[in-house]
Amino acid sequence: MSAGRVVIVGGGASGIILAARLLGRPDSRLKVAIVEPREAIGAGVAYSTDEPAHLLNTRAGSMSAYPEDPDHFWRWLLQSGAAADLDCSDPFCFVSRRLYRRYLADLVAPWLAELGGDGRLQWIQASAVDVSQTATGVAVALDDGRTEIGRAAVLATGHAVPASGAGAPYASAWSSPAALGIEPADDVLVLGTGLSMIDTVVALSRAKHRGRILALSRHGLLPQVHRRSHPLKLDAADIPFGTQTSFLLHWLRDTVRWAASEGRDWRDVVDALRPHTQTLWQALPLSAKSRFIRHARTYWEVHRHRMPPEAEQSIRAAVATGRLAIRAGRLLGVEAGEDGQKAARIRLRGGAEEVRGFHHVLDGTGILRDPAADTSSLVGRLVSRGLARTDPLRLGLDVDGTCALVGADGQASPRIFAVGPLTKARFWEITAIPDIRVQCASLAQTVAARIAAPEPTREVAAVV
């Protein structure tokens, strides 16, 4: 029997799945508080969209919150009646992200008093501005002056979001066309040609946008599209861990060729690596990690994080009608142009520098950002106070194998943990539900055990 309170900072998918795990433990009397400025449950960067054409980028059959019950989401789809009005006859289908948000809310409903639950989960609508640890627990300071006390805290603040608002250079591709004030005839430059760009184009198409869209990235590569795949079974014994990036890619290509000779698809190989990606990443020496990020990441991402067939159709239609151009190139700068437009200095691959006018420049360059760049954010503050530190490549926060936050002194915190994309420096592939749910399962166990352990008596009660 463990009693105590866990404060989770962030109410997106990672925070919700972790909360469901903690509260759903048998015999548990644990209480959980989720601190989240947004009102909607599960509305992090991934699932806040209300656009019905924004689909999950993972098939429904892989989106269960519980690794030991892989059909949990699929059953929810059938039982909630949501699948009835969808064209969804088997688990290889891609449903809307706002529907997944409803699933996330349903996951924690049994404990939320507002939804008729037992009240062991509290939704605290506020921003966390600081976290401190004491000898017996944690204190999470909120922007409204209150403080939430718990026995442990978990940071689930997700991806570092690019600066937005009047002072920001570009508008966020993670906002709706309406919120961005994009008129149907406006010309739009999207930086990036990945899944965020696709979301933007899909939303613009649905809003009857007819202006021109230029999507620009270093390689001009689009994500590959999902097909039904039958992953190979690869064991650890098959995979060349610890080798340099070039060797690993060589092996991957060889294996794909071998699989093709057996009549299989490359997706069967890429998906077969899923259970091993974290081990692969952790076995890479730092030099190989940095080379991977510089040279191989884009290729990895477009094969690993694919788009649903519906999104591909929408993109193809936009390209076919000349509304959308996808180009390799660089944005050299943006200045104020004529008629309130933005003059973008662009160099397309193999071309000369040119200036083009756009009504909007959107940042869809994805999720690789220094998590502590914004020193006013909670993570930025924890790093500047030495309670947390970034990894050498500034991908995320440094955590140990149990997801405990590692401070500037190299010591793992006994009570502050991190989960989800914030931990990608250690786990790399920790941005999709099938990876996050495994992490949540083991972290819930760690946190529950830590809280149940008797208090260390010799520890000096000092607020860090």
Next chain:
Amino acid sequence: MLTMKGKYGLKAMVHLAGAPDGRLTLSEEIARSHSISKKFLDAILGELRNAGFVHARKGRGGGYALSRAASDIRVGHVLRVLDGPLAPIPCASRTAYRRCDDCRDEEACAVRLVMLEVRNAISAVLDNRTLAELAAMPGLLDEDSRSRELALNA
């Protein structure tokens, strides 16, 4: 299966793990102390270099060194580069798969199925051992020092 290549490569890596920090070791020296043909050893070291486990410098003052700390290099990782997927028999492999000539159905072959289990045990052992640990247990792989030890015990 541990091939000659895998065995010699591992011995060379353990040898390099014992070299002082920053010092490059000539392949002649490694070849001599383990009675390996230098030509074979150079080919092995070339493969280990491609995989990023050793650094090499040519010319005067050149030689080989580990590209990272011996405590960061796993024995199983080195062997996969030299021998391919770890497997006790060729057909007990998921990739680079070689079916036996006399095999009618590899999915139903009990020998193969148990050998697939064996290889998981092999990788569990070898991936848990670092080169540093191997270098700290002379006598287990280094035949020279073992024969010396045997002589002392005699």
